Amino acid sequence: MMIRSVETVTTQAWSRELEQRIRESVGAIRYGTVTLVIQDGKVIQIDRNEKIRLK
Template sequence: MTSEHEFTKVSQKLQELLKDLQYGSVTVVVQDGKVIQLEKNEKVRIK
């Protein structure tokens, strides 16, 4: 797997996580120069 292919895969997954996130955060975990994990923390606001 090429690094450009890996970047495209991570970018697509990141877009999926962000598209419906109203409040919260996304954390990118990197090990040895490669993204190994994406974490999504979503907060639900009750008005």
């Protein structure tokens, strides 16, 4: 079942706006994660979790 979900997402026609938002999220952090929340084969949310390194 998981493979079907992945196939649905990979064949989705991503808009330029979505691609730009993902790039901005990735470019805005130094350490951390960017998570895409997908529902019914569509990205519905972008979570950005930044880690701050204390020296």
